[in-house]
Amino acid sequence: QLQLQESGPGLVKPSETLSLTCTVSGGSISTHYHWGWIRQPPGKGLEWIGGIHYSGNTYFSSSLKSRVTISVDTSRSHFSLRLTSVTAADTAVYYCARRRNGSGYDWGQGTLVTVSS
Amino acid sequence: DIQMTQSPSTLSASVGDRVTVTCRASQSINNWLAWYQQKPGKAPKLLIYETSTLESGVPSKFSGSGSGTEFTLTISSLQPDDLATYYCQQYNTYPLTFGGGTKVEI
Numbered sequence: 178q179l180q181l182q183e184s185g186p187g188l189v190k191p192s193e194t195l196s197l198t199c200t201v202s203g204g205s206i207s208t209h210y211h212w213g214w215i216r217q218p219p220g221k222g223l224e225w226i227g228g229i230h231y232s233g234n235t236y237f238s239s240s241l242k243s244r245v246t247i248s249v250d251t252s253r254s255h256f257s258l259r260l261t262s263v264t265a266a267d268t269a270v271y272y273c274a275r276r277r278n279g280s281g282y283d284w285g286q287g288t289l290v291t292v293s294s
Numbered sequence: 295d296i297q298m299t300q301s302p303s304t305l306s307a308s309v310g311d312r313v314t315v316t317c318r319a320s321q322s323i324n325n326w327l328a329w330y331q332q333k334p335g336k337a338p339k340l341l342i343y344e345t346s347t348l349e350s351g352v353p354s355k356f357s358g359s360g361s362g363t364e365f366t367l368t369i370s371s372l373q374p375d376d377l378a379t380y381y382c383q384q385y386n387t388y389p390l391t392f393g394g395g396t397k398v399e400i
Binding site: 213215222223224225227228236237238239272279280281282283284285286287 | 295326328329330332337338339340342343344347349381383385388389390391392393394395
């Protein structure tokens, strides 16, 4: 049974870098999947941040691509998100997720990140 | 970017009603469309992918249809447990994009 677990600081100061890790268990991170990050500001809808394919190719939201890095560490079975120069607008629940080829996402439980001084 | 427009944004219905949510794409997405259900305080859950394929374990009262740029999610007999927000997502073209969501109230 696939499990995805987000981890990282729940509070980040404005202008600093948000860093989150998603640990994958119950399945291999090295197989033919797309690993993604999605966020949801409080009371609002879902926003796709970006993803990384098993091939190593990365894809990003047009509005966030200048600030986002996504990487995979197969030795630790996790993938990571870095978002630089955060503001209060980046406050959201951040989800990691896996997409099977031709299918939609399987989701982690999400983690709330608040940007505040 | 492909824009995904859902309607209505809120839907009020009664137990037993047949409910339909519409999702329109700004360009063809070749049936690469997924539907998710999100209950309050929970992560989204995949219901349907590739427009009409039911995810394993999802009740058959959920169904999807459509092609090209217009898609629908139907709940055949609404139950209290179906109270949730439903989102569509296209995965035909990067960047992937979500619809704005439809909140179903009972």
